Amino acid sequence: MNDHHYTGLIEKYRDRLPVAESTKVISLNEGNTPLIELRNLPVKLGWNHQIFCKFEGLNPTGSFKDRGMTMAVTKAVESGAKAIICASTGNTSAAAAAYAARAGIKSFVLIPEGKIALGKLSQAMMHGATVIQIRGNFDDGMRLVQELSSTMPLNLVNSINPYRLQGQKTIAFEVVEALGDAPDYHVMPVGNAGNISAHWIGYSEAAGRQCGSCNLCNGECAFKGVVISTKRPTLVGYQASGAAPFLRNEMVDSPETVATAIRIGHPVSWDLAWAAQKESAGWFEECTDEEILHAQKVLAESEGIFCEPASAITVAGLIKDIERNRYKSGSRIVCTLTGHGLKDPDTAISQSEAPVVVEATRDEIGAIIERHL
Numbered sequence: 001m002n003d004h005h006y007t008g009l010i011e012k013y014r015d016r017l018p019v020a021e022s023t024k025v026i027s028l029n030e031g032n033t034p035l036i037e038l039r040n041l042p043v044k045l046g047w048n049h050q051i052f053c054k055f056e057g058l059n060p061t062g063s064f065k066d067r068g069m070t071m072a073v074t075k076a077v078e079s080g081a082k083a084i085i086c087a088s089t090g091n092t093s094a095a096a097a098a099y100a101a102r103a104g105i106k107s108f109v110l111i112p113e114g115k116i117a118l119g120k121l122s123q124a125m126m127h128g129a130t131v132i133q134i135r136g137n138f139d140d141g142m143r144l145v146q147e148l149s150s151t152m153p154l155n156l157v158n159s160i161n162p163y164r165l166q167g168q169k170t171i172a173f174e175v176v177e178a179l180g181d182a183p184d185y186h187v188m189p190v191g192n193a194g195n196i197s198a199h200w201i202g203y204s205e206a207a208g209r210q211c212g213s214c215n216l217c218n219g220e221c222a223f224k225g226v227v228i229s230t231k232r233p234t235l236v237g238y239q240a241s242g243a244a245p246f247l248r249n250e251m252v253d254s255p256e257t258v259a260t261a262i263r264i265g266h267p268v269s270w271d272l273a274w275a276a277q278k279e280s281a282g283w284f285e286e287c288t289d290e291e292i293l294h295a296q297k298v299l300a301e302s303e304g305i306f307c308e309p310a311s312a313i314t315v316a317g318l319i320k321d322i323e324r325n326r327y328k329s330g331s332r333i334v335c336t337l338t339g340h341g342l343k344d345p346d347t348a349i350s351q352s353e354a355p356v357v358v359e360a361t362r363d364e365i366g367a368i369i370e371r372h373l
């Protein structure tokens, strides 16, 4: 095969990940996602910032979870595991199921009954995971998989597994390589808070700094000090108003939001995320479901980018915080669009105008076109 053929983020960043020469890599060629500059929205809204979207919806299973899952499953297989388990709001289960299939091991996924987007459920089912719907939310599932994995031969692949964050940190390397340096701000949704923590690990390493956040420091930390940036960005995390423990400064017991991927009230990476916010001099802010859905639609209509509701909270947050001058004028801002809009067709269809139905005649169709031209 051609040497330049891309074969996934572990091969690409081997020198900065906790893998050995002999490690058998489980990959679906994840990562290497496009960084798309917004052209129309900033003009329309009169923003004087340069804004890029890192479209993680274009990973193999349609979300950034693939970055962490390639590492977690690679390490699980290396350790001899025959089965993995996770709790999920949807995307983790899709990724776990796909990478387990690739590795030829079993996967078990716990999802909240009725609160998972259809696309994600179909993925877990198609890849052959044992899908267990629980009468409870993500936080209940998280507690249960921690219990189960400590007593049964199951490897836990939620982001409490430090290898997940190691895989996910590579997003920062890709952004730095694409822009030539770190951006001024990096903006993302916050649910279980693993991703914001992983971004901070990645940006810290890219700038040659050990952040102390990787949880692998006792001997296995992958930090090699490969310096590719001169600075670290300010991190901004957006939460849905009904599931905003970082805004309330305490855990939330019954989280609710249309953005099911971030419908989490007890984030596992609580301390790491606070450290990332403080060290980067960033902030957390909340957006309502209405603001999230509006942003999802605006982004899809004005830029041709279709992300899922949880991802669109980044744009909702920008709309709110740029208005209030919280971003320094003339900044370079990167948004992580965490998952693809096709994951959740129900939400998309319910907020769009239904297609008109007419007779199959030239006249009826022509009249509609004329009205819309």
Ligand SMILES: *Cc1c(COP(=O)(O)O)cnc(C)c1O
Residues within 6 Å of the ligand: 063, 064, 065, 091, 092, 159, 189, 190, 191, 192, 193, 194, 195, 196, 261, 262, 308, 310, 311, 338, 339, 340
């Ligand atoms: C998992 C997920 C998030 C939240 O990431 P955390 O690491 O849990 O904070 C956001 N958006 C999408 C689409 C996700 O799948």
